[in-house]
Amino acid sequence: MLIAHISDFHVFADAPETSLVRADAADAARKVIADIADHQPTLDAVLFTGDLTDGGSGDDYALLKDILAPLDMPVFVVPGNHDTRAGLRAAFQDVLPLGPGPHLNYATQLGDLRILALDTLVEGHVHGALDPAQLGWLKDNLDHAATTPTMILMHHPPFPSGCAPLDAMALRDGREAFAGLVAAYEAPLYIFAGHIHRPFQAIWHGAFCQVAGSPAFQHALDLRPEAPEPGAVSEPYAYFILRLDPQQTMTIHKRCVPL
Template identity: 75%
Template sequence: MLIAHISDFHVFADAPETPLVRPDAAEAARRVIDDIASHQPRFDAILFTGDLVDCGTAADYALLADILAPLDMPVFVVPGNHDNRAGLRAAFDGILPFGEGPYLNYEARLGDLRILALDTLVEGKVHGALDPSQLDWLAEKLTAELTTPTVIAMHHPPFPSGVPKLDAMALTDGCDRFGELVAAGDAPLYIFAGHIHRPIQAVWKGAFCQIGGGPSFQHALDLRPEAPEPGSIAEPYAYFILRIDAQGTVTIHRRYVSL
């Protein structure tokens, strides 16, 4: 099984909302999607961890649909802080099994792998949150199948990157309980996130964690405790490839794309 992990395209139809977003974000996104669509062997699925668009307008989501059109495999998405819940729900209505209620949480299956998608969007804010009802939903799902390998997809990372200014705008409300749920599980657990605009991997609470980079821009790396919020940096862009073989061995590759 092959899964591509992408994040933070920030495509826009008119003008960007985020100052750091490159003016040709849509073309950069197309190059990434073209690389994924032509990859051999074929991907079984794409995991897109938020900020699909930059302004959340209907025109943005129409542009996104055109960009994703070359893909002929399932695309599992979660909203980021620049997405619009109603717009995202409409764009993927009938494609993704969104649950009832205001949040875009859902459960999906990919062979023997389970995907639990979490909506961490706080409207009008940069940071992310999970309210008690979402955490109850996650707890129920995790305890219902104690041995099923599971990917948790979310935009805001619950684990630290080590970049202080970026970690301050990650998952805030609900993070402690989320960590308790992760630590309590016995099944193989993988947490895929975005938001930080740097490709990062970590082990947190016993789970393998990963943040996808963003082709719209990448933050510079500065691990000094007193460092200001990093600006963008011109670095090679890479998305992650998750490979799971018949024995359950998981291998992660970086696939570089020239933008």
Template identity: 60%
Template structure:
């Protein structure tokens, strides 16, 4: 199976809320989506790890749905800190099996893969949290035997990038509890996140983990950034393509899309 990992589009219908977001992000997002649609052989699914929009309005999600409409495969999404639960649920309740209750967690399967989607949003805040209810939900599902590899999606990465100013605004609550679960179930677990606006990969508590980049704006690699945020940088957008077999073995390929014409 082939799974693409994208993140942090920050599309907006009127004005961006984040000053760094490029004003032509809707057109750029269409270019990325067209590249996904044209990928050969055809993708089986796409994981979209949050900050789908920049403001979370009904109009923002209507624009996002129009942009994604070119895709003929499932798109599994989780909310980021710029999304809004109520409007996201309303926009995608017809395609995503959200659990009842306050959080947008869900479990689904596709092409021999189990997907566990986690809601780490703290509305009005940049950092993320896994509430006790979400941790209990995840624990219940990870204890169930399954023959398929498991893909865990969340916006705020629990695994550090090494850029302290960004890591301090990532997953700040529930990280230790999640780490304990991962240590118990690492061998067939793939964890995908966003939020950092720079793609990177990691092994965390025995599991493979990855952060997707952002076409809205990208940050420079700055491993000495402890008291300041790294500056933005202009470079092609990179998304990952995972080739995963039913035994859980996989290869990761990087696909580049030019953001400027």
């Protein structure tokens, strides 16, 4: 099974909300999607971990859906802090098993893999959170099939990148309870996130974790404990392709796309 992991396109129809977002964010996103659509062998799914748009307007989501149109495989999305729940629900309710509740959580299956999508959006704020209802939903789903390999999709990473200012804007409320659920899960568990605008991997409480980069802009790497928030840096862009074999061995490849 081959799965692409992308994040943080920040596309906008009129004007960007974020000052660092490149003016041609939509064109950059189209190049990434074209590369995914043309990949051989054909990919089985795409994981899109938030900040699909930069402002969350209806026009932004209409543009996003046009950008994603060349993809024939399932695309599993979660909201980021620049998305809106209403806009994302309207754009994807026909292709995702979204429930009626206020959060855009859902559970689905991809072959032998279970996918749990978590909505960490805090309206009007940059950081993310999981409230008791969210954590209860996650626990119920993890307990339901405790031996099944599972992917958790979320925008705000619960695990640290080492970039202190960016980690302070990641998952805040519910992080310790989430860590307990992760540590207790006995089957293979993979956590995919975005938000940091730098690609990296981690092992956290026994789970494999990954953050995808952003074609809209990438943060510079600064691991000094007292460093200020890093600005944008000009680096080659790459997304991840995950290869999962029948023995549940996962291999991660970086796929470079000139933007």
